[in-house]
Amino acid sequence: MFCGCDSRVVPTTDSAAPQTQAQVSSHLSEGIAIPVTEPIVRVRLHRVGAGQPITIGEAGQSLTIRGGGAKIQIVGTVTLWREGGHWASRQGTPLSSAIINTPIIDVSAIDPMQVSGKSGRRYPTTIRCVADGDLFDVINVTPMSEYIPGVLAGELFEGWHDAAFEAQAVAARSFAVSECAQRQSRHWDVTDTPASQHYIGVPTWSQAQSTAAATAGQVLTFDGQIVAGYFSSCCGGRAATALDAVGPNPINSLAPLGGHGNPAACTHAPRYTWSDSWDAKDVARALQKFGARVGRSDLKRLRRVTAIRPIKPNQHGRPTMLDVGGAEVRCVDLPGIFTESGLKAPPSGWVSGRVRSGTLHLEGHGFGHGVGLCQYGAEDLASKSSAAHDILQFYYPGASITKAW
Numbered sequence: 465m466f467c468g469c470d471s472r473v474v475p476t477t478d479s480a481a482p483q484t485q486a487q488v489s490s491h492l493s494e495g496i497a498i499p500v501t502e503p504i505v506r507v508r509l510h511r512v513g514a515g516q517p518i519t520i521g522e523a524g525q526s527l528t529i530r531g532g533g534a535k536i537q538i539v540g541t542v543t544l545w546r547e548g549g550h551w552a553s554r555q556g557t558p559l560s561s562a563i564i565n566t567p568i569i570d571v572s573a574i575d576p577m578q579v580s581g582k583s584g585r586r587y588p589t590t591i592r593c594v595a596d597g598d599l600f601d602v603i604n605v606t607p608m609s610e611y612i613p614g615v616l617a618g619e620l621f622e623g624w625h626d627a628a629f630e631a632q633a634v635a636a637r638s639f640a641v642s643e644c645a646q647r648q649s650r651h652w653d654v655t656d657t658p659a660s661q662h663y664i665g666v667p668t669w670s671q672a673q674s675t676a677a678a679t680a681g682q683v684l685t686f687d688g689q690i691v692a693g694y695f696s697s698c699c700g701g702r703a704a705t706a707l708d709a710v711g712p713n714p715i716n717s718l719a720p721l722g723g724h725g726n727p728a729a730c731t732h733a734p735r736y737t738w739s740d741s742w743d744a745k746d747v748a749r750a751l752q753k754f755g756a757r758v759g760r761s762d763l764k765r766l767r768r769v770t771a772i773r774p775i776k777p778n779q780h781g782r783p784t785m786l787d788v789g790g791a792e793v794r795c796v797d798l799p800g801i802f803t804e805s806g807l808k809a810p811p812s813g814w815v816s817g818r819v820r821s822g823t824l825h826l827e828g829h830g831f832g833h834g835v836g837l838c839q840y841g842a843e844d845l846a847s848k849s850s851a852a853h854d855i856l857q858f859y860y861p862g863a864s865i866t867k868a869w
């Protein structure tokens with residue numbers, strides 16, 4: 465169970481050729497157009513350091529390796545790394561000079577492929593290696609229909625109700641469409657971690673496949689645009705808005721991403737409420753460090769923390785900001801502020817608490833950013849016979865479910 469997605473744009477140094485994307489029905493200046501053909505999703509699996517090898521495939525597997533206009537076929541695995549500005553390989557794979565010198569190598573097979581460092585997982589369609597000097601990215605390039613089952617298996621528990629899976633499938637597909645549309649000039653669309661949405665390749669259990677197939681091509685739409693289907697593990701009972709908790713991107717201003725006032729459905733979730741403690745000096749240092757990084761002199765000068773108090777609730781009663789000794793911090797930034805200083809992350813930024821004897825005790829609500837679908841709430845609604853459509857209406861009020869392709 466992971467906390468879902470956010471829309472952080474991760475800086476990259478792109479050297480990739482343009483990737484063919486699905487055609488879109490029209491160009492919208494601010495919103496995301498609804499695709500009319502199935503998008504290809506480019507999932508970054510690894511960022512590989514200089515001289516580090518990656519192995520693709522398994523014994524006896526037929527692999528097709530393409531790059532620089534050349535194509536070779538091998539049986540077995542291929543191990544690749546960067547050396548002196550070109551590709552190197554071992555285990556007798558005779559890469560042609562066209563392949564060695566191209567920035568992009570595609571390895572494809574009929575059956576899913578293993579990738580080293582992702583033990584036990586298999587990935588469909590194509591593994592793409594994109595060079596960036598002597599580093600490279602390893603990217604699974606696969607149609608949306610192959611991608612979504614691996615997200616469902618990464619994000620939900622086997623055996624949860626099918627309606628929860630189907631609602632999650634539509635939300636995850638909508639989020640992925642939004643990311644693909646926004647990253648067309650980059651060489652990957654999403655990571656395989658909860659920074660985008662957790663993806664495990666080809667699932668080993670059938671419910672993820674069947675529920676993805678049952679919703680094939682379905683996306684959330686509003687006013688002719690894609691609704692980015694943000695979701696989190698547990699909203700803690702009150703919804704966040706995408707503008708507050710994801711960011712000021714115009715796509716986040718669509719009405720269905722403004723949250724809802726429905727009663728909490730996730731009250732049985734393990735982190736509906738939680739409590740934890742930190743060394744108060746460590747927390748003060750983390751806030752100072754964040755202040756220095758983002759140019760906030762009030763945080764930089766913060767001497768100590770005696771309490772953290774939630775303030776500025778949104779229209780649903782969920783706080784958007786925290787008061788930390790007279791300085792304000794966005795709730796959504798708190799987990800990252802802790803982790804970038806090496807502290808354990810609070811499950812969410814909706815917290816309150818005081819310092820006693822040098823220890824900051826926090827009470828918190830939910831796990832993740834709280835925008836859009838709440839996974840534990842979706843499962844609770846599904847267990848009470850709600851259909852996927854009803855669950856999506858609950859969390860994305862006013863959105864339509866459109867079969868886009």
Ligand SMILES: [Zn+2]
Nearest residue numbers: 699730838841
């Ligand atoms: Zn919830």
